[in-house]
Amino acid sequence: MLKQLDRAYFALFRECPLLLRLAVVTGAGQLAFALLNIYALPVYLVQDLHLSGKALGAATSTFLLCEMLLKFPMGRLSDRFGRKPFIVLGPLLICLNPILIVRLPVRLWALVFPVRAVDGVGAAALWPPLFAMAGDVARSRSRAAAMSVLNTVYVGAIAGAAIVGSFAAHLAGSDRFPFYLASGLLFLSALTGYWGLPRVPVCPPEPGQDETPLAPPTAADVAEPSDTRYPIAVVLTISLLMTLGVLTLAQFLILYVGQELDLSRLSVGVLLAALGVPVLLLGLPLGHAADRWGKSRTVRVSLAASAVAMWAIPFCHTVATFSAVGVFLVLSQVAAMPAWLALVSELAPANRRGGVMGLVATAEGAGATLGPLLGGALWDLGPRNIFFGSAVLLTLAAIVAALTLRSRAR
Secondary structure (H helix, E strand, O other), X not given: OHHHHHHHHHHHHHHOOHHHHHHHHHHHHHHHHHHHHHXXXXXXXXXXXXXXXXXXXXXXXXHHHHHHXXXXXXXXXXXXHOOHHHHHHHHHHHOOHHHHHHXXXXXXXXXXXXXXXXXXXXXXXXXXXHHHHHHHHOOHHHHHHHHHHHHHHHHXXXXXXXXXXXXXXXXXXXXXXHHHHHHHHHHHHXXXXXXXXXXXXXXXXXXXXXXXXXXXXXXXXXXXXXXXXXXXXXXXXXXXXXXXXXXXXXXXXXXXXXXXXXXXXXXXXXXXXXXXXXXHHHHHHHHHHHHHHOHHHHHHHHHHHHHHHHHHHHHOOOHHHHHHHHHHXXXXXXXXXXXXXXXXXXXXXXXXXXXXXXXXXXXXXXHHHHHHHHHHHHHHHOOXXXXXXXXXXXXXXXXXXXXXXXXXXX
């Protein structure tokens, strides 16, 4: 029993101790962005300033558009100049922006747009080099598990943003306090990157050179070698649809749950944070499972499960049913994303990994940019429509994956 727990949760960190520091950078950075995008801005712009859903969607899309346009250049530059400078400078340069947003006079609220554009620059500098570094320090046969560490922290930060934001606003007695908290988290992310990450990361030896490999070779290692290739158009299409499906509803989720289930802001935060608990418990074991089952198979099955769950959520009218379907949806996404990132990280050699991750992140950025705009339009037509729109997009992603990820293009 103890040996199984060690293999599932701890052995990977002995093999790749740098993952812990990467996880701290990821958690602090993503919690800051999620506080802004999922809690602070929706509450501030829609409920406090009484702006429309389209205005909120446009403000977030400005951030995501700038992030999308710069992800590939930032990732490619990190191949040349190293990952660390971008991981540190990205959050450092924008750590005061949340304070600037909330200190703007109400009549000048439109200045949120250029501030959010600068936020996009900082995010673009952070994420492709960070995930590329995770690929740099993990062996091919445990790469999905390594990506699962960052993805678990990433998703956990998104889930935690709701409860952190609601508690912070409740305790401080102001909806503006989460903005100050986001600034501190961005500074913490930059500080951890500066003191905790090496200039040149070292990849552990492959199993043939390691006296204590993580696990013996499996059938998935033979079925999916590290030189797996898929057409880049397929990879970009799936990335676009996956991200567009999720970001269509992400910003409006906290507003929907409070309205549909008649919960207070604090109760909504607790509920959404509870949905993140399975992520923290099962994220890493699901990453190991993806390495065993095969990355492409995991992506296909998980996307299909996500689509089914998304179709079901609009018909959940109680806390119990919403929670049950929500946990299923979250776990399917937690299984899909690390396997997908690991698959993407193997499309190029290490000295070009940042560029490839940046290119795929650009497709994700396109989906993330269009998602809030689509979500805002669907929200204004009727709150439940955000889930139907997301379900259609995830269904398309599942179909493309089922048709294309079964065979390899040589």
